[in-house]
Each structure stands twice: as C-alpha cells, then as structure tokens.
Amino acid sequence: MSRIKKLYNWFEMRLQLEGPIKDAALHPVPKNTASWFYVFGSAATTLLMLQVVTGILLAIVYVPSGAEAWNSLNELNQHLYLGWFLRAMHGWGSNFMVAVVLIHMVQVFTFGAYKFPRELTWILGVFMLLMTLGMAFTGQVLRFDQDAYWGLGIGASIMSRVPLIGGPLVNLLLGGPIIAGATLSRFFALHVFVIPGILLLFTATHIWMVIKLGINDWPMPGRIVRRSTYLQEYHELAHRDGVPFVPDALWKDLFFSAAVLAAVAVCAFVLGPLGPGGQPDPTIIQTVPKPDFFFLWLYAVLAYLPPSLETPFILTVPVLAICALLALPLLAGEGEKSWHRRPVAILLLVTIAVSLGIFTHLGTFTPWSPIMDAWSSDPVPPKMVHDVTPLERQGAVVFQAKQCRNCHSIGGSGGLRGPALDEVAVRLTEDQLIRQVLQGGGNMPAYGKNLSPPETTALVRFLETLKPTGQRPAVDASQQEQKASAQQP
Known part of the structure; x- marks a missing residue:
C-alpha cells in the first residue's frame, strides 16, 4: 500500500487533480x-462514451x-x-442516444433550466443535439445500403436548394457532383473525427458549466428568477438544504445509466444490427428510402407539402426553429420556472411533440413507405383490360411488371405515394404521358432508361384507356387548331 501511495503522490504532485475532483464530487x-x-x-454522456468505444472498434474493420x-x-x-453484436450495440446506442438527448432537452425546457445563469448551457445543448443528429445521419450513410444511398441523394437534393451556395455545398459534402468513392471518405471523416471531436469538446464544456453553475433547482411555483438575486438565493438554498453530489445524486445517475446500457444490450442481442440492406444500386429507381426514426417526420412533412411549398419550408422552417431555440434563454432568461405557471410554453411543447409523433407514425407507412405489395398481390382489375386492343393489354402487363402500382392506385387499390390513375387520360395528353413516363417529375422518377420504346408505347396506350366511360381523353388544343387550319381551303 505504501508503494501505491507513493505512486499516487508522485502523479498528484504533478497533475494537481485531487482538489478539483473533490470539489466537483462533493459540491452541494x-x-x-x-x-x-x-x-x-x-445517461446521454454514458451513451456518448459507448458510441466512442464501439465506434473505434468498428473503425478498425470498416473500409470507407x-x-x-x-x-x-x-x-x-x-x-x-x-x-x-458490436454493430448492434453501436446502432442501437445511436438510437437510444438521440432519444435520451431529446428527452433531456424536453426536461430542461419544462423545468425552466435554460434561464439565468444557464443560458449558455442551453445554447451549447442545442448545438450538442444538432451534433447528435449529425452523428446519426452520417452513421446511416456509412451503412451504404440502398436506403443509405437514396437517403443521401435526397439529403443532397435538399442541400442543393440553398440559394447561391447550394451547388458548392453539395460538391463539398459528396466530394463531387455525384455519390462516389470520395463521398464515403468524407462521411467517414465526419462521423469518426469531426463530429465526435466537436461533441466531446461541447460535452466537456457543458459538464464544466453544470459543475460551476450548479444543477438547476426544482422549479417551485412563485420562485421567480431575477438576475440580480438568483445566484445568492441558489447558493443559500444549496448550503441550507443541500446534499453532496457524491453519493446522494450520483447513485441515481449510475443506476439509470446502467439500466440504459442494459436496454441497449438487450435490443442489440434480440433485434440485431441495423442493416445493411441491399447493396446500393443507382439503376434501381423503384426504391423507397426509409430513414431512421428520428428523421421520419421530416420525410413525411415534405411528402405531404405541395411541391410549391417544399423549398420555402426547407429553407426557412429548420433555420427559424434553431434560431428560436438559441434565442429562447436570451429572450426569456427571467421569470417563472415552474410548468404550472407557464401554460403557453407547455402547450407549445405538447403541440410540437404530438405533431412530431403523428408525422413520424405517418412516415412509417405513407407516403414515403407505403405498403409495397400492391403490384405483386393485386392484379390489374379485369374491367380495366376488358374490350381493349392487344397493344393496350400489353401495356397493362408493363404497368404491372414495372411495379407502377407501388406508388399509384387504379380501381381503388395500389400505393398511396402518387396520385390515383383512374382518370389520368383526362388530365394528361398522349405527349404529356410520354414525357412524364420517360422524364419523371415531382416525386416520380424518370423511367426512360428502364423501358424500351415498345414498352413505353404499350404503357401509354394503356394509360390512355384510364378515363370515365363516355368521356373523351385529353387532347392538345394547339394541335387541334393546326389540324383545323390545315383542312381549311
């Protein structure tokens, strides 16, 4: 023991850590x-350490x-x-970390812990949440399966809409104009070095401020936060009715963190790793990218928005939301902390939580991930191919074989991602149908490289039969006028 004591004293004389550690552990x-x-x-800090350890082990084998x-x-x-199991621990640890960080942010907001003197602690927490989401997104890209490939393509498409700098941002993110080998190298650097480094720095600073400023006191109704008196009132409360952080508060943290780690391990063992799915193939455009749960709400919102509102929403709403979170402690740094005295704030929080929950639920099955068995289990309704020409019947076969019913319904059955096609011949002319099939548009991909000319002709002929009985199909009025002019003497 004397040798251990001498070794300890040797290090302590040079590092001088005993005093700061005791102050942090025993502060009331x-x-x-x-x-x-x-x-x-x-718990969020514990999960971050889990991600660092498992990430280092995975990086030894992973080839970017x-x-x-x-x-x-x-x-x-x-x-x-x-x-x-290592991959599963890392993947489920990421999901748990996002969930725990979100719950922590909600708890801090509900308890008014963003108010004076903890404004900077909250602002740093907002950036830590963004870094956590960035870690989750870059990690999904590194799976580099079909979902990751197309999810990254959608993310790049969103980024390209930023005025003036959209193109350079995409090239910086992807390492060029397309998803290629340089893309994974950049995302690997972001996921393994850049974002974790920033997150660890922010976490250390965040913990330091919590220790120096103290843990937010319980939000009692009527206990008003005033910049002129709060610090004195807090210190008096901590010394009058306080307990040392170790062990009175620490044991609950340790117990809960251990429970969370056990839950991650159970999910990893029972459910296994997340992916990878099918190999990424840019030629397979009949795909429905499904992001991890924390981004599902965004995909659902964008899918439900009219096309004209997508870009304004993408460019304004996330920026305004982040600015509102950052400005919150600066604009509401004083006043009541208790949720009993802040009904507007709590009502806003509940509204946002319910909305995100609803859109997340919708994102699991529609419109980005509709039930995708319509084309394989439900044949084209017989009435749609009754009394049609052989070419039109062949078009129905193409319609079925190319999985068009994944996204479109006819006869009341099929996918929900695109519009129903029962009356498409009334809405679009022959030329418009051909252009839509070959070039795509809106949420519809281009099928020009996936259909031969005979298949395209047959498909369009079948689509021209989809109209109400007795109603004429759509025609190009300008072409009719030209024909009428040519027939006049």
Whole structure:
C-alpha cells in the first residue's frame, strides 16, 4: 500500500487533480435536485462514451470505400466473432442516444433550466443535439445500403436548394457532383473525427458549466428568477438544504445509466444490427428510402407539402426553429420556472411533440413507405383490360411488371405515394404521358432508361384507356387548331 501511495503522490504532485475532483464530487446541490428527473444528462454522456468505444472498434474493420463498405459490414455481421453484436450495440446506442438527448432537452425546457445563469448551457445543448443528429445521419450513410444511398441523394437534393451556395455545398459534402468513392471518405471523416471531436469538446464544456453553475433547482411555483438575486438565493438554498453530489445524486445517475446500457444490450442481442440492406444500386429507381426514426417526420412533412411549398419550408422552417431555440434563454432568461405557471410554453411543447409523433407514425407507412405489395398481390382489375386492343393489354402487363402500382392506385387499390390513375387520360395528353413516363417529375422518377420504346408505347396506350366511360381523353388544343387550319381551303 505504501508503494501505491507513493505512486499516487508522485502523479498528484504533478497533475494537481485531487482538489478539483473533490470539489466537483462533493459540491452541494439542492436536495430536491437529487431526483430521477435529473438523470438524463448523465445517461446521454454514458451513451456518448459507448458510441466512442464501439465506434473505434468498428473503425478498425470498416473500409470507407464504395467498393468495400458494404462487404466490410457483412464481414462484421457474418464472419467476425461477435462482430454483429458490436454493430448492434453501436446502432442501437445511436438510437437510444438521440432519444435520451431529446428527452433531456424536453426536461430542461419544462423545468425552466435554460434561464439565468444557464443560458449558455442551453445554447451549447442545442448545438450538442444538432451534433447528435449529425452523428446519426452520417452513421446511416456509412451503412451504404440502398436506403443509405437514396437517403443521401435526397439529403443532397435538399442541400442543393440553398440559394447561391447550394451547388458548392453539395460538391463539398459528396466530394463531387455525384455519390462516389470520395463521398464515403468524407462521411467517414465526419462521423469518426469531426463530429465526435466537436461533441466531446461541447460535452466537456457543458459538464464544466453544470459543475460551476450548479444543477438547476426544482422549479417551485412563485420562485421567480431575477438576475440580480438568483445566484445568492441558489447558493443559500444549496448550503441550507443541500446534499453532496457524491453519493446522494450520483447513485441515481449510475443506476439509470446502467439500466440504459442494459436496454441497449438487450435490443442489440434480440433485434440485431441495423442493416445493411441491399447493396446500393443507382439503376434501381423503384426504391423507397426509409430513414431512421428520428428523421421520419421530416420525410413525411415534405411528402405531404405541395411541391410549391417544399423549398420555402426547407429553407426557412429548420433555420427559424434553431434560431428560436438559441434565442429562447436570451429572450426569456427571467421569470417563472415552474410548468404550472407557464401554460403557453407547455402547450407549445405538447403541440410540437404530438405533431412530431403523428408525422413520424405517418412516415412509417405513407407516403414515403407505403405498403409495397400492391403490384405483386393485386392484379390489374379485369374491367380495366376488358374490350381493349392487344397493344393496350400489353401495356397493362408493363404497368404491372414495372411495379407502377407501388406508388399509384387504379380501381381503388395500389400505393398511396402518387396520385390515383383512374382518370389520368383526362388530365394528361398522349405527349404529356410520354414525357412524364420517360422524364419523371415531382416525386416520380424518370423511367426512360428502364423501358424500351415498345414498352413505353404499350404503357401509354394503356394509360390512355384510364378515363370515365363516355368521356373523351385529353387532347392538345394547339394541335387541334393546326389540324383545323390545315383542312381549311
């Protein structure tokens, strides 16, 4: 023991850590803050450490190249001992971390912990939330399966809409105008070095401010926050009715963090790793990219918005939301903390939470992920091919074989992603149908490279039969006038 004591003294004389650690561990906190409501911040930090450790181990095997990324993940899943469990711990740890960070932000908002003197702590927390979401998105891209490929394509499309700098931003993100080998190298650097480095720096600063400013006291109704008196009132409360952080508050943090890690391990063992799915193939355009749960609400919102509102929404709403979060403590740094005295704030929080929940639920099955078995289980209704020409019947076969009913319904059955086609011949002329099929438009991909000319002709002939009985199909009025003029003497 004497040798250990001498070794300890040797390091302590040079590092001088004992005093700061004791001050941090034994500093008094209000007794009512040693509560189960205050454990989410520690759990988020624990999950961050889990992500760092598992991420380092995965980086030893993962190859960030378009040719080898998918194979390296399958090597982990199928051949390396417990490689699948390591990937599962990392993937489910990411999901848990996003959820715990969001719950922590909600708890901080509900308890008014963003008010003086913790404004900067809240602002830093907002950036930590953005970094956490950035980690989740870049991690999904590194799976480099079909969902990741097309999800990144949609993300790049969204970024390209930024005025003036949209194109350069896409080139910076992808390493060029298209998704290629350089893309994975950049996302690997972001996911493994850049974002974790920033997140660890922010986390250390965040913890330092919590220690120096103290844990937010329980929001009692009538206890008003005033910049001139709050610090004195807090210190008096902490010394009069306070307990040392260790062990009175720490044991709850440790217990909850252990429970969260156990939950991650159970999910990893029972549900396994997240992907990878099918190999990324840009030629397969009949795909429905499905993001991880924390981005589903955004995809659903964008799908339901009219096309004319998509770009304004993308360019304004997220920016305004982030600015509102950053400005919150600066504009409402004083006043009541108790949720009993802040009905407008709580009503706003509940409205946002319910809206996000609804859109997330919608995003799981429609319109980005509709039930995709219409084309395989439901044939074209017989009435649609009754008394039609052989060419039109062949068009119905093309319609079925090319999975058009994934997105479009006819006869009341089919997908919900695109409009119903029962009356498409009334809305679009022959030329417009051909152009829409070959070039796409809106949410519809271009099928020019996936259909031969005979298939295109047959498909358009079939689509021209989809109209109410007795109603004439759409025609080009300008062509009719030209024909009428040519027939006049």
